[in-house]
Amino acid sequence: MTTEEEIITVALCAAGSLITRFLPFAVFSEKRPTPSFIRYAGKYLPSAVFALLVVYCLRNTDALHGMHGLPEFLSVAATAALHLWKSKMFLSMAGGTACYMIIIRLTENL
Template sequence: MTLTEQVITIAACAIGTMLTRYLPFLVFSSRKPTPDYIQYLGRALPCAIFAMLVVYCLKDVTITAGSHGLPEAIAIAVTILLHKALHQMLLSIAGGTICYMLLSQYLFTH
């Protein structure tokens, strides 16, 4: 990439990021109430996105071969238990990820 292409790419990324951050504040005024469908999306989308991520992460797990999905199942259980105990999403995700990595690297090696 030339220097000009790099500058254009960085500028496009910065503008795109700023646009997605500032656009809701420009579209939805603080003087008018937020529309009901936007409030619904704010409640429903986070759960839907996490469900989609779980499905995506488990799409290649085969329970009939290898470790039979045990590291994944254990890591999911650890994530759920951490979230129920701590109510901290980032800690739950990090704990489940670390658990999975340790299990897959050291205990369930192929």
């Protein structure tokens, strides 16, 4: 690739990002009232999207081989338990991550 082709490639990636991010805002402007289905979607989508994002983060976990996803499962459970108990965001995340880092070290030679 020439430098020019590299620049175009990066610019197209940026364009892809911009288009997907701006699309809803461009279609439904502030001036006109948002259609009722879109308002309904905006209200109910986030719960589904957060569930989707959790699965997305864990997508490469192999449940059939190796540790069968046990480190991930235990650490997610630890994060959730900490959060339900103390509901301190930073504590839950630090605890869950520490749990994961410890488990993968303890189990790497198994």
